Amino acid sequence: MPHALITGGSRRLGLYMTEHLLADGWQVTVLTRSSSAELDRLRGERLNIVTLDYYQLDQIKTFCQQIAAQPLDLLIHNASLFVGGVDTGSSEAFGQLFHIHMQLPALLNTELAAALARSDNGNIIHMTDIYAENPNSDYALYCATKAGLENLSKSFAKLLAPQVRVNSIQPGALKFLPDHSAESKIQVLKDSLLPHEAGFEPIFQTVQYLLANSFITGTAIKVDGGRSISRN
Ligand SMILES: NC(=O)C1=CN([C@@H]2O[C@H](COP(=O)(O)OP(=O)(O)OC[C@H]3O[C@@H](n4cnc5c(N)ncnc54)[C@H](OP(=O)(O)O)[C@@H]3O)[C@@H](O)[C@H]2O)C=CC1
Numbered sequence: 744m745p746h747a748l749i750t751g752g753s754r755r756l757g758l759y760m761t762e763h764l765l766a767d768g769w770q771v772t773v774l775t776r777s778s779s780a781e782l783d784r785l786r787g788e789r790l791n792i793v794t795l796d797y798y799q800l801d802q803i804k805t806f807c808q809q810i811a812a813q814p815l816d817l818l819i820h821n822a823s824l825f826v827g828g829v830d831t832g833s834s835e836a837f838g839q840l841f842h843i844h845m846q847l848p849a850l851l852n853t854e855l856a857a858a859l860a861r862s863d864n865g866n867i868i869h870m871t872d873i874y875a876e877n878p879n880s881d882y883a884l885y886c887a888t889k890a891g892l893e894n895l896s897k898s899f900a901k902l903l904a905p906q907v908r909v910n911s912i913q914p915g916a917l918k919f920l921p922d923h924s925a926e927s928k929i930q931v932l933k934d935s936l937l938p939h940e941a942g943f944e945p946i947f948q949t950v951q952y953l954l955a956n957s958f959i960t961g962t963a964i965k966v967d968g969g970r971s972i973s974r975n
């Protein structure tokens with residue numbers, strides 16, 4: 744039975760991917776700051792929910808030592824902090840963005856590389872953003888740290904080849920957050936050649952594509968409805 748590790752699995756895309764990997768017969772380990780009712784409803788013999796503080800490096804390393812003893816086939820870096828602005832109020836916020844989007848993925852990749860290399864199809868997938876390449880300046884530090892993650896993804900592709908394939912997925916507007924205004928939703932959809940909220944299925948389809956295609960590593964796949972080349 745293949746085993747996947749997903750970070751940030753309590754809601755939205757992380758929860759969606761957890762649910763669908765379980766449905767496909769995977770064993771799934773979910774890292775979360777705190778579980779949710781939706782995630783708890785998936786509890787069963789093939790789901791391992793691990794609650795920890797992403798910012799406590801000793802907790803992360805202890806967790807990795809436990810997980811590295813098992814077979815591991817897929818690592819998805821999904822956890823993310825979505826905040827706007829340049830100063831985001833304090834250097835603490837910038838530190839959080841750096842930690843979640845770069846330091847945590849780099850640590851997990853390093854600590855779990857050997858376990859993934861023992862798989863006959865070891866894969867790492869980083870969730871980045873179309874704005875990692877050409878930033879939305881309203882989200883300057885978020886975009887900068889996602890750009891850093893994009894670059895880390897390529898370094899790990901070089902470092903872990905040929906045993907482990909490493910790629911990123913760059914979503915466009917998948918699913919708005921509750922605090923999105925009606926006006927901002929309209930504007931976002933106007934910016935996309937395919938003007939609809941995609942939901943999370945297109946991302947899961949892309950995960951399946953990356954797993955199935957043994958000749959893809961070191962790349963980034965846009966799943967954005969054409970938003971990155973919008974008319975405006
Ligand atoms: N939704 C969209 O339209 C787009 C999404 N993406 C990317 O796709 C991925 C999934 O998106 P989505 O599901 O909307 O993401 P969320 O905003 O729901 O965040 C994903 C997970 O990250 C964890 N998280 C949230 N805030 C923090 C924080 N402050 N510190 C640490 N962890 C935190 C949570 O996991 P938990 O609480 O379980 O620990 C959460 O479930 C993300 O990497 C996102 O950047 C990129 C472009 C568009």
Ligand SMILES: Nc1nc2c(c(=O)[nH]1)N=C([C@H](O)[C@@H](O)CO)CN2
Nearest residue numbers: 823824825872915916917919920931
């Ligand atoms: N961690 C997150 N990152 C992003 C989200 C999100 O909800 N969580 N959403 C976007 C979308 O662009 C959305 O805001 C619609 O524009 C980008 N990244």
